[in-house]
Amino acid sequence: MLSHESPPESLSFWHAQRRVVYRQKSSFDRTGARMSPSTPKKNRTSGRATASGRARKAPPGLSSPVADLPGVGPKVAEKLARLHIETVGDLLWHQPLRYEDRGTRQPLSPEHVGEAALFEVRINEVRPLFRGKARLVCQGVGEGPQGPVAVTIWFFGRFGPTPQAGRSYLLFGELQQGPHGLEMAQPELVAPNQIGQIRPVYPATEGIAQPKLRQLVEAAMEVAVRDLSDPLPGAIREARGWPSLMRALQRIHLPKRNDGVPARGEPALQRLITEELATHILALRQRRAVTRQVAAPAIPPRDHLFAQLLGHLGFTPTGAQQRVIGEIKTDLAQELPMLRLVQGDVGSGKTLVAAAAALDVIDAGYQVALMAPTALLAEQHARNFAQWFEPLGLSVLLLSGQQSAASRREGLAQLADGRAQIVIGTHALFQESVAFDQLGLVIVDEQHRFGVHQRLALTDKGASQDGGARRPHQLIMTATPIPRTLAMTQFADLDVSVIDELPPGRTPVTTVVVRADRRGEVIERISQVCAEGRQAYWVCPLIEEGQIEAQAAETTFAMLGEELPHLNIGMVHGRMKAAEKQREMARFKAGDYHLLVATTVIEVGVDVPNASLMIIENAERMGLAQLHQLRGRVGRGATDSHCVLLFDEPLSDRARARLRLMRETEDGFRLAEADLEQRGPGEVLGTRQAGIAKLKIADLQEDQGKLEEAGQLADELLARFPESVHPLITRWVGAAGQYGQV
DSSP, X not given: OOOOOOOOHHHHHHHHHXXXXXXXXXXXXXXXXXOOTTSOGGGTTTOSOOTTSOOOOOOOOTTSBGGGSTTOOHHHHHHHHHTTOOBTGGGGGOOOSEEEEOSSBOOOOGGGTTOEEEEEEEEEEEEEEEETTEEEEEEEEXXXXXXXXXXXXXXXXXXXXXXXTTOEEEEEEEEEEETTEEEEESOEEEOGGGTTOEEEEOOOBTTBOHXXXXXXXXXXXXXXXXXXXXXXXXXXXXXHTOOOHHHHHHHHHSOOGGGOSOOTTSHHHHHHHHHHHHHHHHHHHHHHHHHTTSBOOOOOOOOHHHHHHHHHHTOOOOHHHHHHHHHHHHHHTSSSOOEEEEEEOXXXXXXXXXXXXXXXXHHTTOEEEEEOSSHHHHHHHHHHHHHHHGGGTOOEEEEOTTSOHHHHHHHHHXXXXXXXXXXXXXXXXXXXXXXXXXXXXXXXXXXXXXOHHHHHHHHGGGTGGGTTSBOOXXXXXXXXXXXXXXXXXXXXXXXXXXXXXXXXXXXOEEEEEEEGGGHHXXXXXXXXXXXXXXXXXXXXXXXXXXXXXOOBHHHHHHHHHHHOTTSOEEEEOTTSOHHHHHHHHHHHHTTSOSEEEEOGGGSSSOOOTTEEEEEETTGGGSOHHHHHHHHTTSOOSSSOEEEEEEEOSSOOHHHHHHHHHHHHOOOHHHHHHHHHHHHOHHHHHTTTSTTOOOOSSOOTTTTGGGHHHHHHHHHHHHHHOGGGHHHHHHHHTGGGGGGGOO
């Protein structure tokens, strides 16, 4: 082993000085005023004007802007905002991604390449550099498994004291394999008194390094000592063996070496996880209670219009459809707004359920608005409802952004005077110019694709007619099954119905996974299918060749035109105008095209029963929910249907698992649970949309076992400590407290 020499005195001095300066910058006197080394001693405890006659700035609180902390200027504050850190208190909830344990020195060995660890290195040579960002390069040697091992250390920009040749240093950083041997880039110089420390590693952004984040969090913890309150009653904590909020946060951000690395199973973390989940449940329940304080039109069950529709269609709803329709009718009959989520797998018949609800509402003299996430889906719904409702003497209106000014004016007039009984559209429905005569029901399809504020804007249309005293009923539909984990935390304000039965005539879809180099065999299969009178889709993830290596729709369209000259091939993508997309889809449905090349714009709302083959290019790049939706475009007739998932090598383990699961099951709920596990709730729910509260400490996948306990905690707080509910919601949910509205 190398003999250990203490770092030079300048290194120890630098670490000590940094701590002194930091403490001076972030400390406060007994009155709460910030102290400054330049402040005369006799004035430091006075709280009056300083020697210069200027009043000192009050110390920051947890609700103060983060810019009030020492060392945070406008540029740093702007970068912190990317991490959703805008106040001092936000730093307390910036949870570490992991921890660095500096207790054990590791040997220099290729086995540790890619690891961040503590290494001891004796510096033999130091050379300054001024190429690009490199400022210094050191050549050193450390102990390896079989003897001394050479290592190159690079420093960039500012890096503290300059290492000196002939001395040994403790370096913490990631060991890398360079072109000429082992390397380390920008390691931290560790003083002997720092050995064994546990350092949190936070989510960061460009321009904010880990030391800066740790410094700011430590400053926020100092503010919390005097400013943090604990809204969770002591009786709750004692019964569960939980620490105070301050101690729990100290365990996360300032772990002690004797206590080891914080683990999710210990009381401090369990307290924060369960409390946060319980608070989200409370916020949704509160939102539901507020929503149901207003009235809605009571609509008793009416059957004759729906019976006429079924007579025209010539089929009977499934038992699951009849059950869900009954649940909706019960809701509509009350004077409280219906808040119901209808889940149904691809092809389960949600549209017919929505039609049954709409007919009852229209029969009672009210209007219905159906909002879809894309123009293509809105047009599909408009065609279906026109075919179903117009023979019953009802007026169906499509409102979209692609309409002419004259057509739009006429449509708005029909809505305002009540001539249009059901309107279907996209985001155009919640524009200020749209006014209803009597809006009684809002139907939102594929709800997770809309921001909460967009949905609220539409439901507010029903309130405007009488000063806000009433709200329309709300029916929300999704073909993306919501895992139970998410339903309990993100949709606790909704009643949930599940259509768990497929209509007769739907055939299972056989899914196969094929390497892209076998594309020729797939093209031959298309020719066979089309020769038998059926049709096929070929889905690509891009429109044109882009930065990622994926087949583009236009390139594929040209290639297939050359390979299959005897077939008529169409193309649909998101850059087309609505009228052009509608025309191409209509031609495909009418049989003018044998094969349709498309992007994922056809993911929802496309119904062509004669299509029995789906090819999905670069399937390894898509999530399970999207693959399942695309697969659902086939199997809509009585003919055996197939889905081909084309992939490129190399495949990651996660992508391989996704494709394998797609081959094994068509169960949407099983796929949804797996999608949640792989991609996380943000992607599955579309929580990038405005108004969805994000979890700070809890993780819906890792902590789903705590949901039952969180629900029990929410019940106990409401029953025994209702005064704690509002402070908890303010702390954990804050301004996003309205996210449960729909």
